[in-house]
Amino acid sequence: MAAKDYYEVLGVQKGATKDQIKDAYRKLALQFHPDRNKAPEAEARFKEISEAYAVLSDDEKRRQYDAYGREGVYQRYSQEDIFRGADFGEFFRGFGGFDDIFSQFFGGGARGPRRGEDLSYHLQMNLEDIVQDSTREIEIPRSEVCATCNGSGAKPGTSPQRCGTCGGTGQVQKVQSAGFARLVRVTACGKCGGRGYLIDSPCRDCRGRGTVQKTRKISIMIPAGVEDGHTLRLRGEGNAGEAGVPPGDLYVVVNLAPHRLFARQDSDVYLEMKVGVVQAMLGAELAVPTLYGEVKLSVPHGTQPGTVFKVKGKGLPNYGGWGKGDQYVKVDVEIPKSLSDQQKELMKRFGEQR
Ligand SMILES: [Zn+2]
Ligand SMILES: [Zn+2]
Structure with missing residues (x-):
């Protein structure tokens, strides 16, 4: 269709x-x-x-x-x-x-047919991976409807027989007498295990279960800018259920690895960057790493330690919305730990001139 x-x-x-x-x-x-x-x-x-x-x-x-x-x-x-x-x-x-x-x-909800089991999968990703929508292929071990018997569990050429004990309903009534009262209890049929049918010659591939274990490759779309722990639900991609019953769902949990450079806050990205004392005093053009490659950032002369600069539009895409966050660069001024004699002399002269 x-x-x-x-x-x-x-x-x-x-x-x-x-x-x-x-x-x-x-x-x-x-x-x-x-x-x-x-x-x-x-x-x-x-x-x-x-x-x-x-x-x-x-x-x-x-x-x-x-x-x-x-x-x-x-x-x-x-x-x-x-x-x-x-x-x-x-x-x-x-x-x-x-x-x-x-x-x-939605079929009223509560009393729906039984479904196959839901499955979950943890997908490891990096911040770089979510700067745009992407597609990932994952491998899921799961049970699927047996292709040989089409899920019936019966050997091809044979078919499951309606259970005579319960008449195919999978349920039996037990009548108990307690004094004058007669109690009718409905329980699962013991002969067919509640399935309503019996298999005389089981399918060899699934041994009558109707499902087989398979590892399936599934393509999933990961939206840009997702948060760590975000869960995608793939309907019907979980385990197959018993014959005629819909499969469960697959839940893919996105796990974002901590980044070696960037910290993230919503769609903004934070970076701390070391700057030489001379660069901070005289001003400099820095090559700043971003999730989208290096950009140039002009740091003015007289930049103080801890100053934060904003690089516009270099954050992550806003999840489920438009536009992107920004990158913030915090400048950490590095004081040299040792100086040559000549440098010491220059610094002294510099000090005297102030
Ligand atoms: Zn089979
Ligand atoms: Zn039965």
């Missing part, structure tokens, strides 16, 4: 203003709201336009979408996160609450 462009979905131009997006959504939402439109495809359309609106009405999500498309949005936000940020209240005031439809989108 080729996912349509969000702008197309709402019928607006790529550079549409927020108001134009809002207007377009309002019109379409009234047309396809499930309370008004009972056509079978209306709900899907409504969800589609609502998703497009939720993304395009939010600066950060829109930026992510413009740069990386839907994949980029899905990689960074869960379905719920996509909708949660947007304000739908103003559109549906007259209707029976947006929350109802909303919960339909």
